[in-house]
Amino acid sequence: MYAIIETGGKQLWVVPGETVTVEKLDVEKGATLTFNALWAVSDAPEGQEPVSSRTAKVTATVVKQGRGSKIIVFKKRTKKAYKKTQGHRQWLTSIKIESISLN
Numbered sequence: 001m002y003a004i005i006e007t008g009g010k011q012l013w014v015v016p017g018e019t020v021t022v023e024k025l026d027v028e029k030g031a032t033l034t035f036n037a038l039w040a041v042s043d044a045p046e047g048q049e050p051v052s053s054r055t056a057k058v059t060a061t062v063v064k065q066g067r068g069s070k071i072i073v074f075k076k077r078t079k080k081a082y083k084k085t086q087g088h089r090q091w092l093t094s095i096k097i098e099s100i101s102l103n
Contacts, residue, residue, distance in 0.1 A: 003040035003058050003100045011038065014097045019063060024091035033060045033095065040100055055103040063094040 002015045008023030027033060040056035073086040 001040070001042050001100050003037040003056055005035040005037055005058050007035060014058060014100075016097050016099055019094055019096045021068075021092050021094050023093070024065070025062070025093045025095075027062050027093070029062050029064060031062045032098075033062065034058070035060065037100065040102055042102055051102060053102040057101050057103065059098045059101070060095040061098055063096050065091075065093055068092050 002013060005012055005014055007025070010022070012020055012022070014020060025033070035058040037056035037058050038054070040053050040058075042051045042053075044050040068090045071088045071090075073088060075084045075086075076082065
C-alpha cells in the first residue's frame with residue numbers, strides 16, 4: 001500500500017512504516033498527524049487489480065524536530081570587487097507513516 005501526500009508545498013510518495021523528512025510543522029514530538037492523500041493504492045492479492053482511491057487518509061507520528069545540513073550560498077561578480085557568502089539551515093520535521101486507510 002502506498003499514497004501520495006502534500007505538505008509544505010511538496011508532494012511525497014509514502015508507505016506505512018517509512019520515516020520521511022518534511023518542512024517544519026508546528027506540532028510537538030510524539031503528536032499524531034492526519035494527511036489527506038492525493039492518491040492511494042492498496043496491495044492486491046496475486047491475480048487481482050489493486051484498489052486506488054483519491055479520498056484516503058494517511059496517519060503519521062512526529063519523530064523529531066530539527067534542522068537540516070548547512071547550505072552555502074556564494075555570490076561573486078567577475079571583474080568586480082564583490083563577494084558574498086551566506087549560509088542557511090532549514091527547519092525540518094521527521095514523521096513516521098503509521099497507516100494508510102482507503103475510504
